Amino acid sequence: MPNRTATRALNESRRFVVRTITPGQPLRWLVRGWADLWRAPVPGLLHGLVVALFGAVLLLLARDRFWLLAGAFSGFLLVAPLAATGLYAISRALARGEPATLATALRAWYPDDGRLVLFGVLLAFAGTGWVVTSAGLVTGFAPAPVTRPEDFLRQVVLADTGWLFEGWVVLGALLAAPVFASSVVAIPLLLDRRIGILAAVLTSWRAVMENPLPMALWAMLLMGLTLVAMVPALLGLVLAVPWLAHASWHAYVDLVAPPAGTERG
Template identity: 35%
Template sequence: MSETPSTSPSPAPPAANGDGTAYQPYVPPPSTVPMAVMVPLGLMDPLRWLRQGWADFMAAPGIGIFYGLCFWAMAAVLTLVFRNSPEYVMSIASGCLLVGPFLAMGLYEVSRRRELGIAPELSASLTCWDQHLRSMGMLVLVLIVLELLWGRASLVVFAVFFNTGMPSTAGVLQAIFNPENLEFVLVYLAVGGVFALLVYSTAVVSIPMILDRDTDAISAAITSIRVMFANPITMLWWGFLITLLIAVALATWGAGFVLIGPLLGHATWHAYRGAVRWQEPPAATAEGADGKVDRI
């Protein structure tokens, strides 16, 4: 007996739309906006940012000293709160981390203008935020939420370890330097460190990016976090240098902020310019009626 040759099933016809035309998958159009590309960084880059920041400060010392005095006033408020209500120190410190970058936006403007070859002006630095009010407001909201969570978490730590009442300033210092309270110190630092890292990652390049590209707050915050994840060692090293310089300023009863404040402000602009490169999108293409690809 002869076997009937098997036949392979014929391919199914392409799915059709409601109007009878063949289904075509959706292909999103090419991007028409520049893309942020993360630049690989080394451990020497933060030192270079500080050197460039110092050059900007020396180019416009009057503007820098003005903002430095503002930072000094912030430090004085922080010291006053520590003496009277130490349980709110972390909350006020986070507030300083919130206000500080926005205050430094004027310094970013000075560095931006120098980069473009434009003479820096105090009036321009004081009003540089007005064209980015919506994006800045949204970013403020994000950072305020982090600040409130940070402050609440700090109060919870105090309440857990000091259930007899909030300690005085002397009590806080005694608790920190008392070996028996090592667990409290570790928990306090761990909680503060987590929120400080969140604030730092969100704001490290977001505000200079808003000033430079006039982007929205969410995109700026995401790009800032991408910078942190792309170069974690370098950015943590940069964060350590910032913390070290702030500690030096605080050790001088806040007077060091007159120089260190504007230095860090200018250097932050160069950190953004060094960590993020903007790549123009490729030219869009379209398929002509003859099936050929035409350049738009």
């Protein structure tokens, strides 16, 4: 039965053509995403503000427990694509020449099935797993308590001996890489088309495997720009979140062609 389910999902995924793109294509996604942000600024900036406020709450709750905060912020990067669902709908509406308002974004959160909700739960489990793993590593192996950012820098990143920082980075990458490959195309595809979760994930993996260098660059751009946006008291997230969300929609459009004889959903 599991093999039959997997075969059915793979056949469903193969209905969608995965395109080969050039290494420079991710930079074009950023340009298009920036344009979409300012064509419909209100929904995007509100999304960014909500994410920044969420980050501020994390800071407030864990200000004296940086061992937890480091995992929480890096774990957030795993589930952030789901938070952008409404903005994918905005970019789709703009491409269609339809009204792109806050109501357009909010409607994306009220689908007539539970696929996006279920996928969000799975991403939340992955993010929570990393938070717990990160906290366990830092509290269990750091030579001294890590309560402030400077403690993390001194006791973990710049420690003279041990493998803690290297292990923290490697384990984070081992979790982040498959989550990225599973979600980078899957979430906008689930919004845009009638497709099962496993088929959407397989399509996402096909897109990454077909374009390893451009997608590696895209992953680095997403992470790097998000981290830079966090530096000025998280205020940069107000712009970075919608910008990268709109750009991610254009990544999906360039990477995945709808089945022959159908229009994009």
